[in-house]
Every structure is written in C-alpha cells, then in structure tokens.
Amino acid sequence: MALTIKTHPLDRHLRTDRIPTLYCPGCGLGIGLGAMLRGLQKRIDEGSISPDSVVWVGGIGCSARLSFYVNYDSAHVLHGRAIPFAVGVKLANPELTVIVVGGDGDIAGIGGNHLLHAARRNIDIITVMFTNFVYAMTGGQVAPTTPLGVRTTTTPHGNPEPPLDVVKVVSSLNANYVARASITTPHYIEQYFYKALGMRGFRFIEVVSTCPEVYGRHIGLRDPVEMYNELKKRVIYKPRPTLEEAAINWEKGIVIGEYIVRDNPGFIDFLRGGNK
Amino acid sequence: MKKEILVVGRGGQGVLLMGRIIGLAASKYANLYAVSTESYASETRGGESRAEVIVASDIGEIDYLKVQKPDIAVFMYPFRLDYYLKILRPETLVFIDNLVVPEEKFSNYNLKSQPYSSIAESIGSQRVTNMVILGHMLKVTGLMEIKHVQEALKEIVPEKWLELNIKALEKGYSLPP
Amino acid sequence: MAHALSLISKENKKYRVNVIIDRCKECGLCINICPVKVLSKSGILNKNGYRPPDPVNIEKCIGCRLCEYSCPDFAIFVEGVGK
C-alpha cells in the first residue's frame, strides 16, 4: 500500500480545503459536479472559455452549495434567487460565463417565477437543476418534483400534489437548450454541459440525482448503492425525446436526452442589436 | 411676488407640459423660482390632468409645494368644477376654453373666456391650445416676458413642433387682455 | 493549496487506481459500479471514520474510470501508466 502525494484531476477546479463536501455519503450531487467540471475542462483545454470568466451562482439548498466548492468566482446567495442574481452578473459583464446550480426546490419551487422569465428572455446563462425529489437540507419536506403519494415530513399522509414537469415547462418557453441527464449517466451530464457552454441563450439541464439519506428514507431506499441502482434501472436514454416523454415517472421510467436544441438570438444579442 | 397657478384639463391636452414650460421659463430664463407638481388619473387616458405651479421671486416665499389658493386658474376641460370652485378666490384670474367649459360657473370671478381651442385650430392644430392660453396669460398677468417662454419652448419642444408652439404662444399673446 | 493527501494506489501494467483516503465517505458506489470488480472495502478507517475502497483486484482494471466518474467525493481516480 503505497502512500504518495497526488491530486485528483479535478482538484484544480475545486476549493480543496472545503473537501470533503458536507453532502451525505452516496449523495449524487458530487457526481454531477464532477461531470460538469470535466465538461468545463474540455472547454478550457480547447481555449473557448477562460477560467477567469466563469462565475458560479447558487441559491440555497444542498445542490446550490455546489457553488461554494468550485475554485472560481462564485456566489452563494438567497433561496430561489440565484437566477436573477446571475442575470444581473451577465448583464453587467456579458463576457462572463454564468452558471447557476440549484435543486428543484430552489430553481423550480421558490425560484420558479425567475426560471420562467429567464427562459422567456432566453437570457445567456446556464442553469443546472438537480432533481432529488425532496427538500433535503431542511429535513425531507415535499418538493415540487416529489411524486404523487410519497410520504414526506410535510406530507405524512402521502403527497396529494402531482409533480411539476420542469423540462416541459422550460421547453415551452424560449430556452435554446433543454436537456436531462442522470447522475447514473455522468458522461451525458458532461456532454450536455460541454455543449451548453458553447451555446448562447438560456440553457437548462436537469440532472436527476439521488438523495439516499433523506429521500431514500421516504421511499425505502436508504442504501446509496441500492438507490443508485434503482434510479439507473429507470433511466431511459433517447437522443431527441419528445415533450410527451418528459414527465418523470418512477414506474414507467425517466427519459433522458436533449429535449430542445436551438440557436435563437439570446437576450444579449437583442440588447446589443437594439430594437431591430 | 408669488403666484399660484392651477391648470386643469384632460390627459393629452398638454396640461403637464404647460406646467413644465412655465416652471422652466420662470426658473431658468426669468430669474424667478418655480415649483410645479403634477397629478393625473392613472386609470384612464383622457382622464383629469392637473398641473400646480407656484412662481415666486424667491424660494423662501414658497411654504407649500402645492397650490392652495390659486391666483391664476386655467380650465381646459370641465373636470370637478364644483370642487375647484371651492378653492378659487374672488380675485382669482380664471382662463377657460369657452367651447368646452361653461362660462356661467365663473360669473363671480375675474374671467378670461375665449374659444382657445378653435383659435389654436385656426393656426394649425388644437394640440397647441395650451400655448394659446399661456400666451394670453402672459399678456394679462405680465407674469414674465414672452421671450422667456420662447426660450423654454426651444429647450423642451421637439424641433418639428416648435414653430407651431411659438406661433400659438404669440397668437395668445395678441388676444385682448 | 495542494496539501498532502494520503492515497491508496495500486497499478497493473496499464492503469493505476488511486484512492484519496480521507475524502471517502464509504458510500460504496465505486465498488458497485466497477464492471470487473476491482474494488473492495478496505479495513482502513479514515479521519472521518469511513472505510475507503481498496483496489484489491487491480490486475483486472480495464481503465474505464466509471469509479472515478461515479464517486461523489472526488476520492478516486484512475491514471494510465507505462509508455
């Protein structure tokens, strides 16, 4: 057993003095972040993005905290408000590459209105939403994506609300890119994030993640490996799925793929072009 | 010297512009101090629009930013006349466009009644009714010199409307006091 | 920034698997995902009380890096070795 000094290939992207993360063992968030960083690394390597121009913005929640592990300019701001903060950053300096990370509660629950309007404006930022079906940091309350019937700490008799199909909602607006991947398919997260970094307009990637400690407890899959394998079984890859396939259904499967790929002018283009 | 001027009309009649022109002319060109407040009905176009201008030799004479007892009142449209009649004083100089505002309401006041809107139309457009009235007001009151208002018009009014506005102002100034 | 990290490193002729001992949270995802079953839980307790994986069957490693990609804690990585 050799003891040597070496660093992980992603360490250059991380505030390593904050690692290990505060995430529970087996939490999917770190997998998603790793995949994103590999996608970003490719862009940096090919010279299309300068690391100094990258800004990460997170709201509140486990997923939002990804923003404070990355060794970039970053901001950890208010619950639900990462997108408007990011809009301000981008408009103040359009040269920046602005990335929002957050959970489904942060991005589509409390921040839902901002998400709609960011997509409507086709504002030139990337939003990566991690869906773990629950409010994890606050202890397991119902989320906008919690499936019908699931018992959470605030729906102890079963969730009476149908979940929000965020991919479908964002796709219905002017977003240039809408894709979904899963932490069980890190190569697709990497690929989609890489692609999004090279695009303009509003880019939205949903990453279906695992929360064995909190959500797993609600659905009887508390073991990280077991939950990972259960999610993996349900993930169906389609290159260009239709919006009818976007609804997340634990029984029938979760379709990942690129739902929307467009190259419409972004908000910055319109701003620069005046009223033409 | 302190004059409180109340201007009432409909949205679109240039009431607020009249307030700003008087204020700018007085404060920038006539060496007077001026305060103007405006109010308008946010709900409807064509609703009541009001400018309240106080012109004084010195800022210290103005103790309240709004008109309380008008020395001069202009009615371009008969909004809430009963309300406004209550704040007029017997000596208040009242200018009305007699094509739209009933003269009989003002029989107790120092009334200047003219068909301002048709005068304006005869020189080009009803839209400059406000400047015809303002010109007449300058003639009657001697509030300031007409050239001061002309300077203010040059500063605020877009090029293509300037000539017409100045013409209207001069037309009003030529009316009998 | 780069402070010394204690590793478990094992290699075959083509690949070296490195486990950063103190980052591991013992979730088991790497052991589960490895298609050729290189990894097995070690007996070491790291500073947080977790037992990191040990590439006991390193000779089987095919360099697919699924362990690296599936580790949520940046605790395992695979390198190519040799020429």
Add this chain to the structure above:
Amino acid sequence: MRKVFASGNIAVAEAAMTAGLKFYAGYPITPSSDLMEYLAEELPRRGGVVIQMEDEIASINAIIGASNAGVKSMTATSGPGLSLMAEGIGLAVITETPIVIAHVMRAGPSTGVPTKTTQSDIFMVRWLTHGDYIIPSFAPWSVQEAFDLTIKAFNTSEKLRTPVFILSDAILAHVWEPLVVKEPGEVEIIERKTPRSKEGYMPYLPDEDLVPPMAPFGKGYKVLVESLVHDEKGYYAPNNEKYKQLVTRLNAKITRNIDWLFEYEGFFLDDADIVLVAYGSVARTVFALAKQLRSSGLRTGLFRPKTLWPLHEKVIRDRIKGRKIIVVENNIGKLALDVERILCDREVYKAPVLNLESPTLKEVKEAVTQWL
C-alpha cells in the same frame, strides 16, 4: 453643469448617472416608475443597461449580482415593492455589496394609496430585513437635494460597501423645480476599493477602515460572495467568534463614519427656545411655520436631518439647545421616538400630521401650536 427644470425622480436618475450608474433593474410601481422610465431612455446612451425584471425580488437580486460583477447598480421602488426586497437588502448587507435603492414613499399599509404621499416608511428603510445592521438613508427635501444626496448615496455605498437608501416620497418624486445637474468631473465621485494583488486575496478581509477591498467577478480573484455568516475567505463560519466579529465590523464600518455620513441643516438654532424637527418634503412646510412663529415673537428654530439613519446623536444633542422640541412628520410619529430618546432631558412632543397630499401649513401649525 446644466440648469434644468426637473422632478425629484429625474434628479435621482440624473445623479445616479453622474455617479456612474451602469445597471438598473426594477419593477414598475407608483410613484417610482417614471424614474425607471427616464433611465430606460437615457442610461443605454451612456453605456448602461436597464431591465424590467419579473418582480422586485428579482430586481434587487439582479442589481446585487451586477454590482458584484463590478458595475454601479441601483433600483427604485415604493412600499409594496420594498417589502418584497427585504431579503435581498439583507443579502447586500452581509455580502457587502454596494447598491443604491431609491425608495419613494407612498401610503400604506399594503397597497394603500399608490399615488399619494406619506413619510410612513422611515423605519422600514431602517429595519426592513432580519439581523443586525445599519443601512445609511438620506432624505432630501428638494429636487436639488435629491440630486446631491443621490451622489452622496452612491459615494457612501462604494466607500463603505453597503446598500444605501435615498428616501423620497410621492410629493418630491413629482415636484418639478430648478435643478443644476452636475456632470462627472464637477462633483466628487468615490469608487470602491479594489484589491492590490491577487496573491492571497480574501473577499472579506477588511483594511484598517474595516472595509474589504472588492474584486469584481471575471478578473481571476476567485471571489466568493457568501450570504451565510462567513470568515474573511467567505467560508461559512457558524461559530460565535466569527459571527460576532462579522456583525460588529459590518456595523462599526458605518458608525465610525458617522461624522461624514450625517448631514443636517439647522435654521435659527442658536437662540431657539422651541425647535421643530422635520425632514424630507414636509420640512419645507415646517420651515415656513418656523419663520412664521419666529416673526410672531417665538424664538423658533428648525432642525432638519438630511441623513435619517444613522442619526448622529451627539450632533442632535449639541445643536438642539431648545427647551421644547416638536417633531413634525407625515406619519404616526416615528422619528419622534428617537428624538425623545436622544433628548430625554427635554420636553419632546410628537406632531404627527397625516395628509396624503402632504401636511398643509395650517395643519402643521395646529399640530405644533397645541404644544406651545
């Protein structure tokens, strides 16, 4: 310099541009909307951006983002909008983000009377959000002063890395008066300190003036903007030592500048037996009353704070020498609470006058003379 005839809202907008405003995000709300409309017309010509966000929550967060990207940013709003901005204001405090908020008071609570004036929000700008903090607020009484104090508001926000309020009202917003617009170069403009070197840069490590140099995004400083209680690096620090250190510094960086921050105007104070205290547009009417009372033989003075928060208690004690102090406000009596506390050895009376059109001289006189 340009001499113009302008409203209070236009004066704030013009001053903001002179101060170097480059980003405005807002949501329309009476009586502040025309301030945004004016900037929407003018600011793009001067290289800035104006965006109407989906609500006030988005607006305040967008300007905080923009400021961290290195540009001077502001918003304007009124009561209901500011209520929505509460959390964002707190974010600006803890992240030490320079922003200016023009708050144009209308009548409340709730939707109240959108188009009419009051002075009922003076505590709202003081203690809007949760936590311990001091946010500087300036309350102009004229269009010219709206301009001058807006310059001061930007300078304060940049110098002390703090949100700052310019506290206007529906009267001042829409009163038109002569205004001298000072152009850049004709008035002192303060810019935020930037770090001397990237080496070892910590986003919240203060200099001796307790204010940390501020690096913008995009320059390789690896800035960390943190809304949680944090240490100098911006790392979450949920411990008593760091919490006390941070909160103490955030407040002390304001209070130690009180001599520079606090501005006031005094009239006839030296021999005044009766001192009227008033601020904002209402003070104009109170000033008229002070003169009137003085000419009737009562030795009356006026103390008018231009800086509402923080109050300079020593200045107030030193300058108000009168025996009897009467605080006139277009609210139920709010500043009076502080004046009572600061001048607890004197007779302090409240003279609240509630009037949506602004208190008239007659009303103010009645409210004051009851205590004479």
